[in-house]
Amino acid sequence: MKRKLTIFINNPYKENELTSRLFYHTVENAKQMYPESDIVSFPSTDYRQGQVWEHIYNNKDDLDIACVVSAGHIFLEPGKTFDLVLEQTKDKRWWALGHMIDRTDEGFYLRMFNSCYFVNIAEMYDDIRYRNDEIIPGFRPSIDKTEWQAFERSKENHHNHYTPLWLAHKEGEITDLKEHTGSLLIHTGLKKHIRFESFNQAIRDTKEYPYMEYDNYEGKTWMDLLVYLDTKTIPNTENDENYWWFLRDLAIKS
Numbered sequence: 090m091k092r093k094l095t096i097f098i099n100n101p102y103k104e105n106e107l108t109s110r111l112f113y114h115t116v117e118n119a120k121q122m123y124p125e126s127d128i129v130s131f132p133s134t135d136y137r138q139g140q141v142w143e144h145i146y147n148n149k150d151d152l153d154i155a156c157v158v159s160a161g162h163i164f165l166e167p168g169k170t171f172d173l174v175l176e177q178t179k180d181k182r183w184w185a186l187g188h189m190i191d192r193t194d195e196g197f198y199l200r201m202f203n204s205c206y207f208v209n210i211a212e213m214y215d216d217i218r219y220r221n222d223e224i225i226p227g228f229r230p231s232i233d234k235t236e237w238q239a240f241e242r243s244k245e246n247h248h249n250h251y252t253p254l255w256l257a258h259k260e261g262e263i264t265d266l267k268e269h270t271g272s273l274l275i276h277t278g279l280k281k282h283i284r285f286e287s288f289n290q291a292i293r294d295t296k297e298y299p300y301m302e303y304d305n306y307e308g309k310t311w312m313d314l315l316v317y318l319d320t321k322t323i324p325n326t327e328n329d330e331n332y333w334w335f336l337r338d339l340a341i342k343s
Contacts, residue, residue, distance in 0.1 A: 093153040094171050096123060097141045098130040100160045101203060102303065107311055110318055111301075112160040118341070122164040123171070137270075138203070138228040145210065146217055146224045152210040157228070159203045161299040163338055170295040174207050177289055184213050184278040185271070189287040191242055191251050193266060198237045199256060201271030203228070204298035216277060226274040237263045237272070238279040247287060256285040299334040 102108040187206025239261035243254040316324040
């Protein structure tokens with residue numbers, strides 16, 4: 090029997106008319122690509138995904154695998170991403186699969202990128218709990234932590250130096266690093282000898298995410314998006330930000 094998928098859609102941006110359009114565009118894409126899955130969406134601004142994890146905690150008896158995506162994420166083919174996630178995790182003990190990032194050289198503990206990640210709720214069940222009015226491990230709860238589980242990582246990267254293929258438990262602790270998105274989830278899993286894998290290339294090829302300006306909602310990325318949403322034409326060239334998002338989104342509509 091195929092495992093049950095629930096998709097959670099989060100809005101990390103300041104609420105306004107344009108960010109809401111991007112958010113509901115994301116919702117419609119998820120419904121189109123996964124019509125048989127439950128789609129749970131939270132349109133109000135929530136960078137730390139507290140609303141998502143509150144819902145996960147309150148409904149964890151009914152959840153199996155959760156996919157959490159941020160506004161702007163699009164699936165490019167019906168069902169393909171989840172099928173490949175099941176293939177990558179087959180016969181493995183796992184907590185989360187996503188874009189794992191190692192920025193420890195910049196003073197941050199391990200993190201997961203917020204664009205898209207899958208969580209094995211059935212396996213994590215006993216560790217999803219309340220602490221100080223927040224759900225932990227969650228995605229980015231408010232914690233005061235500087236000591237973290239030591240880890241091993243692949244020598245290989247997907248690109249650059251900070252995108253390992255996998256992360257694994259190592260004896261010892263790492264100190265004086267700041268918490269970031271997904272840090273506590275990875276730390277808690279590593280303590281339990283959970284191995285974390287990053288999305289393989291096949292999965293990466295089934296989805297797209299735009300890189301938007303968080304501090305300038307009248308900047309170029311948002312103005313380009315407005316042109317695209319209003320005209321369904323691509324407003325820039327392949328050397329510009331988000332060109333490939335526009336191109337691939339347009340191909341879905343064709």
